[in-house]
Amino acid sequence: MSVYGTLTKTLFRINFSPRRILGTSYSDSKGKRILIAVAILYVVVAYWGGFGYLFYDLARTLSGIPGMIESLLFYVYIYAIGTTVMIVFFRADAMLFRFADFSILGPLPIKARTLVAAKTTVIMANVYVTALLATAPIAFGYFAFAAPGIAGILLFLPSFLAAPLLPAVAAALLALGIHAVTDRLPKSRTLNTILMFAFFLGIMMSSFSFTGAGEENPLLAQSAVIAAMGARFWPMGWFAAAVHEGSLAGFALLFATGAVPFAGFVVLLSRSILKTNARSRNDLGTRRRKALEYRSGSAFKAMLAKEWRTFVGIQMYVFNAGFGPVILVVASVASLFFADKVMAFLTDMTEGAVIPTNFMIFGFIAFAVGMVYTSAVSLSIEGKRLWIVKSLPVSPSTVIDAKLWFNVLLGSIPGVFALVLFAISFAIPPLDAAAMAAGVLAFSFLTSAIGSIVNLRFPKFQFHHEVEVVKQSLGALIGVFGGFGVAIAAGFAIYGLGRVMPWQAAVVVVALLAAGIGYALRLRALRLAENLFIRYNA
């Protein structure tokens, strides 16, 4: 086998084994197998079910309008390249420009272009799998109602593989450019994180800006805009032509405009990429000239402070688990000045559904707080450093409790802050706001306790980069979707109780229930910690 083949095979084995991805193996226990299956099923049903229905419905509508069904292929293209840009932009640094195993691979007698080609293959495998999962419901809608010829069907897969190449190169260069600039500036890590957030929020706002509020199917209003984009952005048109018309010329153009820049990126930039890796990590540090501070505090406070510093010190951790608090603060502050626009944004987020203002705000805050899942991954993030807390005179329950409360603080402080500002902006009565605040606090506590149990049961201590824990672990998966699940369940409970009592009372009752369950789960997590900690390998 060639060097490229051997290297790629090894990297695939390292990156895509179930143990590597989930932090556990299917064969570990029957309980784990069941939980993993339930988690995957939940995601598939929640995403493919909801999203799939919307696109199936859209495809049915578009099939009745002559010449419109092929615009679904524009959706496939846009969702595929959107996924590509997000993955490459946020992971290129850890997977390509400063990969953790450079100290192992760098000294080996492997050509720069072979090494970079193998690394990019791994990233693109990530891209293709995610893009396929994201676009499968759209493609299903298209193929269910359109009738492309055999050539089109055959060209779908190669076109799908060619489409992300150009955006991947662009996103990688953008990420490299941002790092090249910010690394030279003081507070580079913070600046970099802010730029990443700005980029992501920009994409999010622009995608919402052409969603149709109030439409029966919110995707319908997008189709005209997307069709117009397809006419102007040539690769989109080539992709649609290749599949819908079976156009070989369309495929050739798509392939050439993707493969040539991609190959050029690998061949021409491989030496520079390895130089970026070889640059001493000492250059990345920000030297502080402040006097040393000797402040003492309690062990619990020290654990909390350590959690905070670890959180802000890992960019992908902040970006993923901290996105909820950021969007809460941004949206609530913006509501003071642009209440109408924020309301339109929230309406867009609810896919145009007509919901009373109080519930929409409450739901938005719950959604954002549910995205805070540090308690579901922070034990895993200890990784090879688990020996520290295991050898120190601090009980496992204290360690887990600190991680739990850190999550509560991270979610509830911005949650209550946002609620206060929203209450001012949208004139929510104080008592209503107080009931909602109780709900936010209880929800944050309950999801944090669930996260703690998840992480204790599914720790992932073996990883090369923290992003593997933050984004690719079972803890992260269950942590985020579990939070959303609790939010939906709480919503139904409030709705149900609201039929027999005032909604404010319903919120308080559900909050008390959530707090009670959360407390019981916290006690369970602390007991689990005492039993399991010593068994973890460190």
Place this chain on the structure above:
Amino acid sequence: MLKISHFSKSYDGKKKACDDVSLTIEAGEIYGFIGHNGAGKTTLLKSIAGILDFEDGEIEVDGHSIKKDPLAAKRVLAYIPDNPDVYEPLTGMQYLNFVSDIFGIPAADRKPRIERYAAMFEILGVLNDPIATYSHGMKQKLVIISALVHEPKVFILDEPFVGLDPKAAFQLKEIFRDLCAKGALIFFSTHILEVAEKLCTKIAIIRRGQIVASGPTQEITKDGSLEEVFLELIEK
């Protein structure tokens, strides 16, 4: 005092990484722990530090069972692993304050200790830098300082001299002697037999999970060198 009685540990339930190990290390002793790769050294050291669970036997640290009363045992113990993996997002100072807070060392007490050891190991000037920017040796020094900040009675080290520059290695040996003079005990593993021979008051040799020799260094080596004795024992 560190007392290990009939200690056994198996990772897979079949093969024993350590088998019926018994050792007693008194205050003031520098005890070297020698063995080939995979002999069971790290397993025993991690178990003493309360990091690894074990099936059989008992480990008492200053009279406290590491199994039954782990927090009391850990309060008088310091452990340094063979690989200094520490919290890279923190600065060196934040890490030292974190460890000091866990041990409840008042700011007034930790300050002179940190300054003394950080100056001795020449990392005082970088303590406000993120640990991510430290070299392997600097991380090793930071972990050693964090272990010394609470003045442990029992000092457990796994290959402590690996990664240290000659000056730092010399200073660590001086610290060992100083701690022992104050009544602490040192138990460390090493592959550097010359160091063990010159530094240790007692030595234990482990082979395939079992102690094959232990006692005062001079009794073990007799007229030969430790290297000769070690090779003879492990090839039996």
